[in-house]
Every structure is written in C-alpha cells, then in structure tokens.
Amino acid sequence: MTVLNLLDQLNPEQRQAVESDAQHLLVLAGAGSGKTRVLTHRIAWLIAAGLASPYSVLAVTFTNKAAREMRGRIEELLETPSHGFWIGTFHGLAHRLLKAHHETAKLPANFQVMDSDDQLRLIKRILSEMNISDERVQPKQVQWFINQQKDEGRRAQYVTSHGDWYQDTLKDIYVRYEELCQRSGLVDFGELLLRAHELWLENPELLAHYQQRFTHLLVDEFQDINTIQYAWLQVLAGNKLSMTIVGDDDQSIYGWRGAKVETIQTFEHDFPGTHIVRLEQNYRSTAAILDAANAVIANNPARLGKNLWTEGERGDPIRLYAAFNEQDEARFTADEIQRLIDGGTNPNDIAILYRSNAQSRVLEEALIHSQIPYRIYGGQRFYERLEIRNSVAYLRLILNRQDDAALERIINVPTRGIGNKTVETLRVVARDQGCSLWQAGLFAIENSVLTKRAANALEDFMLLIADLEEAITDLDELGKMVKTVNEASGLIEFHEKEKGEKGRARVENLQELVSAVQSFAGNDEADTPMALLGQFLGEASLDAGDRQADEFEDSINLMTLHSAKGLEFDQVFLVGLEEGLFPHKMSMNDPGGLQEERRLAYVGITRARHQLTLTYAESRRLFGSETFNSVSRFVREIPGELLSEVRLRSSVSRPVSFGLQQDMAIDHAGLSLGQRVRHPMFGEGTLLNAEGGGAQARVQVSFDDGSERWLMVQYAKLEGL
C-alpha cells in the first residue's frame, strides 16, 4: 500500500492525526470514530513515509487481543509480516524486557509470572506464617493493598505508616511477600511493571539503548493507564521520543485497577508541544444509538467533552424488554437471536453483553436449549482452570525447583500422602533456613525431621519431579512434553476418577493444553525445547486464552461489558439493566464508582451498529434468593422517544415514556416492588410490577397459590406486610 492510499481512506480529522508531524500527538477519539484505525494507519504511514522503521516503533495496548489485532491490521496495511515490531501489552512488553535483561533486573533467567490466584495463596501462607488470623486481616484485602501499592509504583519500604496497627501489618506482610517472591523467582503482574520501570531508572545505559532504538511510542486506550505504566512511558520517552496517544475519557472503565483518567488530561502539560486532534464523527452506530449514548454519558460531570455525530441514518429505536425474571430474560434474548439468525443475520454479528460473569449461566442455558452456537469471552479463563493450573505448576516446578507457589500447588495433587502437617513442617524449615520449600524438603529428608512415612512420601514426590524432568528433557516437541507430564504425574488419572461431567471436561482441558502448547511458536531466542517450554509458561500467565474463541464455527458472542470494549456488533443485547446489578451495588455508593458504571453503560451502548436491545428482569434469582430490582437508572437516562418497549409474543411495539409510571403507581399505594402484600380474597403474595398512576394505578401480584393477577390499586384493598 502506498503512502497516498493510506490517507485516502480517512476523513479530514483522521488524516490530520495520521500525518501529524507534531512531536507529540493526543487523539481524543469517541467510540466508533476510527480510533484503532488512526493508530494503525499512523504506524503504517510513519513507516511508509520513511519517518520510522518497523524496529523503531513501540506500540502499547492493554489487552493481548488488542495487540494481536493491531499487529494483524498493520501487516495488512503494509503487506509485510510484522516480526520486527514491538507491539504488545504493558505487561507483555515488561515481561519481554525483563527476560532479556533478567540479570540486570536481578531476576533468575527462568523467573515466572504469578497470577492472582498464586498471589492469594502466597499471601495466605504469609498470614499463617506471621500468625495473623485472616479474620483480622483478610487475604483479599492484603492482595488488593499490595497490588495497589505496586500500581502506584511504591515498594514496601516506602509505604508510609502512621503508627496504626493495620497499616503497619499490611506493610510487614508486603515486605515479607517481596522477600518470598524474590527468593522463588516469582513476579506478580504489578511487579512486572514496577521492575521494568526500575530497570530504566537504575540502568541509564540500557535506557539510552532503547531510547535510541525507538523513535515513536504509540499508546492505545490511554484513559486506562495507571501510575506505574505512565511513569514507565515517561522515562522511556525522555524528551526525544515522539509520542502518540489515543484515548477516550468516556470509556475509562478500569479505575478500580488503578487507572487514572486524569492522566489523559495532564499529558498535554507533561509533554509540551502536544497537538490535539478530536475525532467525533462516528462510523459505527445509527443516530438513535448515538443519541442514547450521548444522553446517558451527559449525566457525568467533568468530562473532556465530545459530541458524537453521524452522517448515517436514524435507525430503529432502541428496544426495551421488561422480563418477568432472569429465565424469561434469557429466553426472550435467545428467541430474538434465533429470529435474527433466521432472518439472515450472521451470528458473529450478534452479541450479548452483561455486567458480571455470573449472569452468563442462564443465558448459556437458554442458548443451548435453542441450539444457538455461542462463544464466551472471559469468565473462567483457560489458564485459570484448576486442572490447567496444576499441569502448569508441574511444568514450572520441573523448570525451577525454587518455585514455591508451584510446589505448594501440586505437592499433594493427586493425593500422595503429603498432608498439611508435612507441608507445614517444610514451611517452618524453609523459613528457618531462608530457603525454598524444595530445599527444605531435601533438608528435612537428610536430617530426619519428618516421620518415616511422610519422608517416604516426600521423597517419592521429589523423585517424581526429577524423573519427569529427565523424561521430557530429550523430547523434541512441547506437546509431547506436556502430555508426558500430564500422564506420568497422575493428573489425567486423578481427574478421570472424578465423578460426573466435571472430570471428563477436565481431562479434555488437559488435552486441549497439549494442543495449545503444540501450536506455540515462541521466538527464535529459545534454542532448546526446554527453553521453549519456559517461554511458553511465561507467556501463558499473561495470556487470557481468548484466542480459542476465534476458531469455532459462526457463533454469537457473550461477554462482560469490560471485555466488549473495542469491539462492535450489528446487534447488541444489553441484559440485566437493573439497579444493583448495573450499576453494580458495589459501585453505587460512591460518585466516582457510579460515574465509572455510567461510562461502562456508554461503552455498552456504543458497541451496537444497527440495533440495540435492552432487557431487565423484574425479579432475579441471585445468590440463591429472589431479588427485586427496579430498572437501571441508565435506562431512564435514555430519552423516552428513543425507546420502544417490546411486548412478549407480539411484534407490535409502542413508544414508552419511561420511568414515571411505575414509580407513581407505587408511591400512590405506599407499596414497593417485591413487597409482600395481602389481599382479602386471594391471600398473600408478592408485588411484581406496577403501571399507571393515580386512579389508573395497577399492580401485578404473584399470589402464593400460584396465580398472578393485575389489580387496580384503588379497589384491591391491598395490605402491605
């Protein structure tokens, strides 16, 4: 593709951004305004115009998926393979740097990345070691604290304590945690970033090398950046590199993970000479959808301000379906999707979005029932499954005996007579000697610290690991190596014995791991199969395993709103629009949280190209008990004329002026949804719904005899209980 062709496909603003020769460029890009397009075209343009080489460009994203997509698009544009490019997530790039300079970073060559589950285990272990009951200090809290500190770029020694016990304890735990990680050669997600940052600061020559190499730094989704990530970028950029950052403050949805929206605002000051381009023309959605999105997000104060517009058509109104309960909601959604597919819509262009993963279950059931193929993003990730983590732990321990997290995980899986007591003894030894659990094991056997039986079991285990290592060292394929480990460790057998569907699924997953490993290419740095295995393990913990979804047949898409960011679909079903669920009750109390929820709603709405369908359930079985939530405020923030209510089993829809009716009816009766009521004739029941106001007010009651009735409030003489 020539330089000219590259620019041809762009509108004036996009073009301005792509060709900008300002030293720094900030692109404020609304949803669907061609943000990624600008970024990829800019990279392609820089290279095609000879301003940069593939080796001098560093592009950073937040998700692996985004990184892969960007890579693919650039390859398409430039019509060349993109091996030379550094494109990746912050974590992925940090990992790559630390691997390359592990000595400088004071890490063992085979250091491993710990995911949050490993992290939590380690913390629990520290708590018990320090004799802190997990009632006084909750492990989750500690984990949150440590991650937060790392996101802020703060090492344990810099944690300020103002003499309060809780804070001091957290600090002590953090100190101990760092010690143990360092000794085991483990790094958590935050550590990757923190170390990569320190790598720059402490090694000016190294930094200079990279500053010389890279001429252009590009960052996607800049609104999601946290303190340490920004610091890392700033140091790298120095005052020489050219920065291009792209973002949308209205789509900042990772505040809970330490992302700072403000950074996008201060960027201008931190990098003088920044040219700002706004992309406000939307190419994705119909006007109706855009209007709805704009109306919702307008309720947030302190925005940078943007107004999306489109030249496209008005489109159908947004459909709203009030489901009776979550089953009904799922059934409705499945039926509608079936209709769309029958009508010729490609299933790939349909998505169901929800706030939290727990909601997917009912939807899945309904889809299975209707035999609609679906793929599900996120949720239980492949590499987070128990059996996969066990298998990976074996591999990790084979590669690195100091990996305490891996050892603890599988020392008694499958059960082999090494119980809590033995492990506890090992921990004590490890602490006294300041060594790893593996070394503690050696010590314990030599010095007969353990009972005969325990020592035997332990020795068997240690021999097993040694044998496994020997067995796989000479194998030439990763697949064979993993297969061998799965079988010889007894994992396959262990899970086969598990009863029911579960066991079979686990064995299948283990086989799936073998093929995943088999197709892992790695890069040329690994010269032996063992080294390649190490590389695979390193990347696996950073990999959500979301690739698997792409390989299946045409299917509709299920995902959380968070994972939907950056994607678009012709048909979007946004389900579970209830107060407490979305906005989530955890976020409802603080204004910042609520605003983030609203941005999440904005993200959700703007995923839709042609049509958006919103649903909510008047009653929902949640955590085992029935809950009654009113419709989400976000629905009420959409102007009534943009909405049309869908009635069950009827294609007729009518405009709805939403919000007031229900509330009035209820106010009038002095009752509330979900309340228990008594009727003189029908007995007791639960208030399900209400409509109309004043003399016309009617309520729907589900009576305990199983009947459901609409009653006029005026005449029904309902008694609240």
Place this chain on the structure above:
DNA sequence: TTCCAGATATTTTTT
C-alpha cells in the same frame, strides 16, 4: 492422612 459432609462465606470488572 484422607475423605466426606456440613457450615460458611462470597458475590465486578483483568493484566
């Protein structure tokens, strides 16, 4: 030490 049953806690989003 293992296994099982029953109690108990835990409900957001992800690299």
Place this chain on the structure above:
DNA sequence: ATATCTGGAA
C-alpha cells in the same frame, strides 16, 4: 448458587 473452609470419622 457456588466455592471454599472446617471438623470429624475412617
């Protein structure tokens, strides 16, 4: 509803 933890029996 589910996963995780705990305690007690085998």
